Amino acid sequence: MTALADSSQPPPLFTAFSIRKVTFRNRIVVTPMCQYVADDGHVQLWHCAHHSRFALSGIGGAIVEATGVTRDGRITLGCLGIYLDEHVGGLKRIVDIYHSQGIPVGIQLSHAGRKASAAVPLKGAAPLADADPDRAWTAMAPSAVALTDRWPIPREMTEHDIETIIEAFGIAAERACRAGFDFLEIHGAHGYLVNSYFSPIANRRSDSWGGAPLENRMRFPLGVAAEIRRRIPAEMPVFYRASVVDGLEGGVTIEDTAALARELKACGVDLIDCSSGGITGPSGRAFERPAPGYLVPYAREVRERAGVPTMAVGLIVEAGQANAIVANGDADLVAMGRQLLAEPSFPYHAAQALGHPKPESVLPESYAFFLERRNFG
Numbered sequence: 001m002t003a004l005a006d007s008s009q010p011p012p013l014f015t016a017f018s019i020r021k022v023t024f025r026n027r028i029v030v031t032p033m034c035q036y037v038a039d040d041g042h043v044q045l046w047h048c049a050h051h052s053r054f055a056l057s058g059i060g061g062a063i064v065e066a067t068g069v070t071r072d073g074r075i076t077l078g079c080l081g082i083y084l085d086e087h088v089g090g091l092k093r094i095v096d097i098y099h100s101q102g103i104p105v106g107i108q109l110s111h112a113g114r115k116a117s118a119a120v121p122l123k124g125a126a127p128l129a130d131a132d133p134d135r136a137w138t139a140m141a142p143s144a145v146a147l148t149d150r151w152p153i154p155r156e157m158t159e160h161d162i163e164t165i166i167e168a169f170g171i172a173a174e175r176a177c178r179a180g181f182d183f184l185e186i187h188g189a190h191g192y193l194v195n196s197y198f199s200p201i202a203n204r205r206s207d208s209w210g211g212a213p214l215e216n217r218m219r220f221p222l223g224v225a226a227e228i229r230r231r232i233p234a235e236m237p238v239f240y241r242a243s244v245v246d247g248l249e250g251g252v253t254i255e256d257t258a259a260l261a262r263e264l265k266a267c268g269v270d271l272i273d274c275s276s277g278g279i280t281g282p283s284g285r286a287f288e289r290p291a292p293g294y295l296v297p298y299a300r301e302v303r304e305r306a307g308v309p310t311m312a313v314g315l316i317v318e319a320g321q322a323n324a325i326v327a328n329g330d331a332d333l334v335a336m337g338r339q340l341l342a343e344p345s346f347p348y349h350a351a352q353a354l355g356h357p358k359p360e361s362v363l364p365e366s367y368a369f370f371l372e373r374r375n376f377g
């Protein structure tokens with residue numbers, strides 16, 4: 001698996017990748033990871049410390065966690081928000097951290113839909129209506145269908161709600177531009193609002209925004225993508241995180257997602273970030289027992305079928321594995337989460353393991369200079 005073919009060249013994982021005007025200096029991207037410590041959506045010092053760890057680690061790019069485009073669109077009370085102009089300053093601090101190291105950074109724009117109003121994971125992730133009823137709110141969704149029998153029934157969105165939320169995504173995108181983000185990601189996965197419009201399991205509407213026809217279920221995701229594209233500079237890339245399959249009988253299939261990806265591409269979406277699951281249960285889990293690289297085949301299939309760049313994610317934990325994803329053309333970018341939490345130095349260690357001609361060069365100069373001269377004797 002380990003590519004040592006030409007030791008004068010960086011391995012595929014450490015080659016640059018460009019979309020529109022943004023260049024990732026290597027293929028390792030920090031996947032969005034909620035920290036659940038925001039206060040009314042505002043960035044805290046923790047977020048800055050968390051992102052600084054990655055900014056100094058040699059990654060190629062990063063995506064800030066799911067960030068609510070409306071206050072009620074947050075998953076929990078600890079989620080970041082971009083529903084106030086006052087959020088821009090805090091988000092800019094995160095952007096500045098990455099930009100100080102020349103690293104492009106995106107933000108995941110999100111509406112939680114029927115999964116909104118949950119307790120934070122550390123407090124059980126149960127419906128807030130059970131855990132803290134005074135602070136709970138009523139979630140909205142394409143249909144008045146609860147996530148599971150343990151969850152409250154959401155309010156079915158009116159045509160006016162649909163227009164308002166699509167516009168909120170657009171306004172959020174403009175705020176993200178003001179904060180200095182280099183690219184955006186639409187959260188279209190894990191059973192949250194955009195995903196729930198696309199999935200026949202959550203979307204039972206009988207109007208033009210839902211029901212059996214794929215065309216109807218695509219309307220909301222495409223509306224969000226078009227609204228965002230209309231409001232941002234042409235040089236700014238837009239990613240879309242999809243749950244490629246629901247993993248449930250009667251749910252979204254790979255064919256559905258490939259069709260959506262083609263339409264998203266026509267709306268100006270540049271890359272599909274290929275996750276899975278979450279339409280009725282925990283995010284990202286369409287499989288009983290995820291194994292390393294379990295979602296990579298989806299990234300490859302979407303890439304081939306829709307002719308669109310993809311990002312692979314899901315238990316990518318080892319240098320050879322990450323490198324092979326790029327070398328084999330499975331995906332263009334490799335998103336990593338928990339392995340980077342455990343080992344922020346993964347890019348440097350991977351560069352060493354893969355025979356990069358100058359592994360230290362992936363790190364900031366102030367570190368690289370001394371590491372190059374380190375002698376173990």
Ligand SMILES: Cc1cc2nc3c(=O)[nH]c(=O)nc-3n(C[C@H](O)[C@H](O)[C@H](O)COP(=O)(O)O)c2cc1C
Pocket residue numbers: 031032033034035065066108187189190241275284313314315316335336337338339
């Ligand atoms: C702490 C934590 C928070 C997460 N928050 C988000 C999020 O904000 N948006 C999202 O799309 N996925 C989120 N995820 C899922 C990750 O982006 C990723 O898809 C998943 O962890 C699988 O990648 P990994 O095996 O490299 O961790 C989160 C995962 C973790 C562990």
